[in-house]
Amino acid sequence: MASPGGTPQQQGLILQRGHTELLLHQLEDRLLVAFRSSDVDLLDIVPGLMYRPLPSGQPNTLFEEILVPPEDFSASLRAARQHPDILFAYPVYQLADSVEGFVYLTQQITLQFAPDISPAAQKAIGDRHHLKQLRPLLGADQTFVYELTAHTDHNPLQLTQDLQQDLAITLAEPNVLLPLAVREMPFAPNPQGRHWYLDAIQAPQAWQMTKGDRQTTIAVLAPDLDLENSAEPTAATSETPYGAIPEIRPTTWGNTIAQLAIDVAPECTLLLLQLPQYLDDELLEKVLDAAIAQGAAVILLAWQLAAINTPLSLRQSLALQRAATQGNRGQGCLLVTGAGDANRPLAGIIYERHWPNQLFQGPTAWLDGQGNHPAVLTASACTGTNKKASYSSWGEAVSLCGPTNPGTPTLWLPEQGMVAVPPEITDDFGAEVDLVEALNQQGCTLEAAALVAGVAALVWSVNPKLTGWAVRDILQTTAEKIVDLSGDRQLQLTLGTYDAQGHSQWFGYGRVNALAAVALASGNQPA
Template sequence: MTASPNDPRLPRSGPRREFRGEILQRGGEELLLDKAPDRFTTRLDPPTALADLRLRLDPLAVRVVAGGQLVEWQVAADQLEASLAAARQDPVVRFASHVYRLVDSPQTWVYLTDQLTVQFAPHTPAQTIDATLAPLGLAIDKPLVGIPNTFVVRATTAATENPIKIANRLMALDLVLAAEPNLAIEIADLYRPTDERFPQQWHLAHSGGANLVPGSHIFAEAAWDITRGARSVVVAVSDDGFDLNHPDLQGVGKLVAPLDLQDRDAVPLPTRPTENHGTAVAGLAIGEENAIGIIGVAPGCGFMPIRTTGFIDDNAIEQLFDEAVRRGAAVIVCSWSPATNYFPLTLRQTNALTRAATTGRNGKGCVIVFSAGNANRPLSGTINETQWPQNALSGSTRWLSGFAIHPDVISVSASTSLNTKAAYSNWGKHIAVAAPSNNAPPSMTLPQVGTVPTGPPLRQFQPGLGMVTSDRTQGAGYSSDDYTNTFGGTSSSCPVVAGVAGLMLSVNPNLTARQVREILQATADKIVDRNPDPQLGRQYGTYDANGHSQWFGFGKVNAAAAVREAQRRAFPGRQVNRVVQQQNQTAVAIPDNQSGGVESSVTVAATGIVTDIQVEVSLDHEFLGDISLTLVAPGGVTALIQGRNLGRQRELRATYTLQTTPVLARLIGLTAQGVWRLRAVDGAAGATGRLVSWGVRMGLGG
């Protein structure tokens, strides 16, 4: 028997919440919704019935959305309710609903599916759960793995209300902890093309030039001296399609378990002229080393291409991350975001990411990397919006990027070839690290207005070089040949970091996902941009007491330093049998502007193998930015422990450890006995100083 909305068995709103159909339960929040005035959706059974139903409903327009789950119908506004009622009565329609818009993001269509996620209080009996769901016309599809007493349920034809209203009714019950409808929202790719092409991949390594400053690259060459990546470490790239005929996406053993979630096969090729994004993203992360074209950050790693549906809903996110885990991905690249300014994750989406980050790689966790976004807005915060095209956003506007703020996600912002913030790059306390990309005005894709500049529009030229990467072959992509130099946005910085993670796991596959993040953050370069951003005038380019910048996270990723630290941690159980230390308290003057500098030595008499090392230095100088320090082992192996990056400081009292100075790892395994030297070099004229004292402390094994 079908229950009436007034059936006394149905739950009623108590004092906990006011029952309102316009409220969406999502991610622990209650979000306000508006109905779209001229469109609705249906789920058909069979899907092939679309042509006949179109004749019966006679819409203005129709399209398939949500990865094929739903059909969107556009009708005249005064015909909306009548057309929706007719659809609900049609025998081929299993579900029909209004299309909605978030009040906080009015330019984004929200498509309601017939699924909900319901979490019951612990120890709720099964019969109570059934008795709660059945009167509402809900049937359990499956339990939600990883969260007790939580189920994915479906609104059957017996349901008399849509899932939004049902979720609100359920949230009025004390035994229900969460009730969330499953919504589908379009994906926005996060690239930002420019006009000028540069033939070199400056982001990997460079020695200067126009629009380049020292250290704006990721020091890939030094990382490649250690590893170029292992095929056993698989980088999954989730995107819109991949030109697998491109020579830089091929190689012996390169391709691993390809998947097309849109066409439901194993051939994730582009099918539309606009599907160029994935090929470019993949090239930056894992482009093959083959003496032609471009090279990725991790050319030796395996490549798992996953073509997405183009929409985000609970099922799509679960399938994406569950399949990546099942097929053996170590790193998952997500250079996309929802096409909306406010997007909290649902319980199912949050759980899907957590599950991948904790159970993937046999319990060590998949490394999940997301683009921060290109709107020059906070990942979580409020902005008073003005001067958007078509007044798309106006007034006090909330911003939230649910994927980027997930605690198991590495969120990547963009820096430029000038070591400044990319004008478009999103920012906030959830940014983990930055990586190189192009520079361009901020913009955003909104379904109702397309890709538009964010307000107020930034019209002046933004200096910085573009990113060179693979493009669809035979002129089908961004350019007329097989490569593009116009790629950019946080869609470029994201795969750069993912490639570095692939290199790290290649030298130390035992690292957990959390350890990979910790190393990336600890070894990042603290680039500084003190200029206000040209659009909003904010200044977040310096670091707080915890070493974090809202623009750059913990700094710009340094591939060489990250790989060295990962390799250092790979030494199994470096046993320390004893500790020895030596100091030299004799102060020596440092010659001004002499390449040979001055050396001070200590002698270690103890025998044994170095398994740990620390160096303590006390040094005074009128301008410490002139000074570099190198530790020289008895056999001549050197480690540059301090570069010329101390600026105007005048006193140095520092301890260099394997954690803070990964280059010291090259001294692990050497014989301790002999003369150890510290070389101090003053590299510029005009300021003088002295090495006051220094010492070395070693853990010995063997």
């Protein structure tokens, strides 16, 4: 297990993240190296105990994490930095409140200058620290992306912390790589029994008005897509009680999520965009730009970070905002994501105990920056019997819920893998298992998000002039107000009712309803 080298207060290690400060530990048994050619012999440069590639999607740069004996750490880091084939080498860090919340530095930082700082003064600050200005950051005044050079004295974490003390700078953030959660693919479900949720959201009735339009594109962005073995969705079909539905080979979990979206909107276009297993600011910007460039109206953010406290950086927040306001030919894309599967708040503090290896202990902050972004529609999960799915995370940021399989709360961590979230729940399936026994798999909130994405595509298909915000409003206005008065068996909470604004922390504005949403969008509401 990773071993920190002192407290964050002793080391002064603070990660700036969207005007939020996260305390870090520096690990003394591993380092990150970056290089250009796969021919580089890392074993010769840095003798280590373990080598792990970090797929990042950054062009012309390969990353490798190297585990070394703690007594050799300083010498190994020095040797890596001195070798001509190594672009840069840094320690690996971890979030102070998460044993496996690993953080990997890149060479980029974001600086936002105070309004009265002139271009000449900005240049002087950059020159003082030997920074190369790459570009202005769209959507933020006085803000630029910089790259460290060989002459920069400090690593990005130390540099941004120092710059944050400069009165000329209002924000200084390093661009970091964070691992994404990876879910093992279960046994492939029988497509004949997979479509019970279509009835639950009244999709067959909505199909009397539209099954979608090829001009409406759903983009699925996920780290575990199988693009090589994914046929074009219209190339194969599975027969259902409602006719043929496009079929994707469910070789990965990402493909399964994509299948759910196209199940709901079978005549829409499906765009699959593969993510690597590590996400940074630059990658998020590029993949969202790629989705927009290829005509996406709905963008399904089908990933979750492998950490529990993940505020967005300024670059990430602005990238999501741009997609929601400027994408889809200026009408704005609808961004959809899942609330998470740990049965924890999207933003809040839980007193944790009984975690394996004391991964989390005592008052623990949970924050999903993406799920709380105002431009993102966050979906929670309910079961086929209109109860809260026991694993579904929750909070004020939930917009809608969708019907998915039952299951138990889980969290994926980089070294532990999939961990059951305590206290243990053993009877979640109960009588519900007959409803979904053909699926033979636990549900997740990304399934609910995929259903919402499919309904959004149907809405756009009948009214392509709608803005993304208008589509979201239609989905929320027409949602079915399901109620769950039973208490949560894990946290002893009862949040399955609605406040004066019609919002529930468990279900958002209700369960998505395809028929009602399409009818409202088309002007064919029942009398």
